[in-house]
Amino acid sequence: MSEDHSKNSVFLVGRVSGEAEEKELPSGDKVVEFRIVVARDDREGYDTFDIAVWKSILRKRALSLDEEEWLEVKGVLRRRFWRQGPGVASRWQVEGRELNRI
Template sequence: MTDDNNRVHLTGRISGVPESKVLPSGDEVVSFRLVVRRSAAARRRSKQVVDTIECSAWTAALRRSVLRLEPGTAVTVAGALRRRFTSGGAGVMSFVSVDVDSCRKVTPSAVASEA
């Protein structure tokens, strides 16, 4: 038996205006993208400097809080990774996103120190 733990903590910047959506089920979700700088070790292996991670806020209080965030705001999020599926012109695709449990503003220097 293992002690599995699907818990992530990310620090980065909001890349655009958070978007509220009502799903066919009637559930509401606020989605946003978080730009996270890669570590120095990771940048030695790849030319890519940042990763952009899709995040989803589901609870009413968290949705209201996230909707007030502006692009460029530095935040720390905590939550769990989820594999999601979407269909489009290219067929069914999957991607990983974070179901956010908490999101708080941080100083811009906190984002730089994570690099």
């Protein structure tokens, strides 16, 4: 078997967009979700990224963020799946593992 060189690493710097929201899942786990907006390097416009944080200390930090606050996010990219109607829906989300105010 050949060596695996896979890497899933995300590093974003942007501004917080909207309020963070805490959710409790059917499993009892809690997650805080919020968005950051990042300017595009190569052209006009912005990209909006959904961020989810699971660790207690990061959930508290995320809930204290202010709109338009500059933030550095380090994490990994995840695809989330859930049942919707008769089928399955999905979306991409950054799982934040570090949040640092700038």
